[in-house]
Amino acid sequence: KAGVTQTPRYLIKTRGQQVTLSCSPISGHRSVSWYQQTPGQGLQFLFEYFSETQRNKGNFPGRFSGRQFSNSRSEMNVSTLELGDSALYLCASSFPPPGTGDRYEQYFGPGTRLTVT
Amino acid sequence: AQSVTQLDSQVPVFEEAPVELRCNYSSSVSVYLFWYVQYPNQGLQLLLKYLSGSTLVKGINGFEAEFNKSQTSFHLRKPSVHISDTAEYFCAVSDPLFGNEKLTFGTGTRLTIIP
Numbered sequence: 001k002a003g004v005t006q007t008p009r010y011l012i013k014t015r016g017q018q019v020t021l022s023c024s025p026i027s028g029h030r031s032v033s034w035y036q037q038t039p040g041q042g043l044q045f046l047f048e049y050f051s052e053t054q055r056n057k058g059n060f061p062g063r064f065s066g067r068q069f070s071n072s073r074s075e076m077n078v079s080t081l082e083l084g085d086s087a088l089y090l091c092a093s094s095f096p097p098p099g100t101g102d103r104y105e106q107y108f109g110p111g112t113r114l115t116v117t
Numbered sequence: 118a119q120s121v122t123q124l125d126s127q128v129p130v131f132e133e134a135p136v137e138l139r140c141n142y143s144s145s146v147s148v149y150l151f152w153y154v155q156y157p158n159q160g161l162q163l164l165l166k167y168l169s170g171s172t173l174v175k176g177i178n179g180f181e182a183e184f185n186k187s188q189t190s191f192h193l194r195k196p197s198v199h200i201s202d203t204a205e206y207f208c209a210v211s212d213p214l215f216g217n218e219k220l221t222f223g224t225g226t227r228l229t230i231i232p
Contacts, residue, residue, distance in 0.1 A: 004160070031218050033218050033219070033220075035220075035222075042222060042223075042224045042225060043207065043209075043220075043222035043225075044222075045219055045220060045221070048218045048219060050218070055218070056215060056218060056219040058219075090160055090161065092160075092161075094218060095218070104149065104166055104168060105163050105166075106161075106163065106218070106220070108153075108160030108161040108162070109160050110158070110159055110160045111159075111160055
């Protein structure tokens with residue numbers, strides 16, 4: 001079974017630009033969560049999507065947004081990039097169909113490393 | 118609000134020695150508890166989880182953890198470490214109302230195995 005894939009793996013952007021990151025969950029998983037990882041703030045929850053609806057949201061400014069498509073693939077967008085947005089962005093998929101897996105295990109992708117210059 | 122404290126940012130241990138990585142949490146409600154491992158340039162992998170029931174939880178790669186409600190702790194242990202255990206370890210907590218899709222992580226403990 002293929003794991004969680006994230007594209008691109010590395011990205012360099014300039015302050016003020018916007019960026020879109022993509023996450024493909026494990027086949028059949030219905031939930032996708034996004035996290036930001038930085039040396040200073042550690043791992044912080046951004047938001048979670050389930051069946052195309054945002055269910056949970058962390059404490060990030062409105063410049064951070066996301067969406068989920070009918071095939072459960074998810075994208076997150078950051079507008080007006082700031083230097084502090086440089087981070088590793090991780091997505092995780094969970095919530096397999098009943099009887100097919102552990103409801104409480106999240107599978108993380110390798111992340112997208114975003115550098116803002 | 119929930120929070121997780123990992124007091125040790127770095128832990129060096131000799132190969133084949135035992136190790137304990139400490140985790141304390143703060144929450145006004147019952148919680149789910151998790152330990153994740155992150156190898157260089159990779160995402161996170163779940164080592165073990167506590168949802169309910171037995172307070173001693175066994176995970177992958179020979180790791181185990183004990184939930185102690187009175188001390189609000191969930192320390193991770195391994196009786197004999199290997200070079201391959203070198204990685205960063207994260208303790209995390211979630212509110213059962215949110216399942217495990219909204220995790221609050223500790224700041225991580227970097228485990229270094231000395232040959």
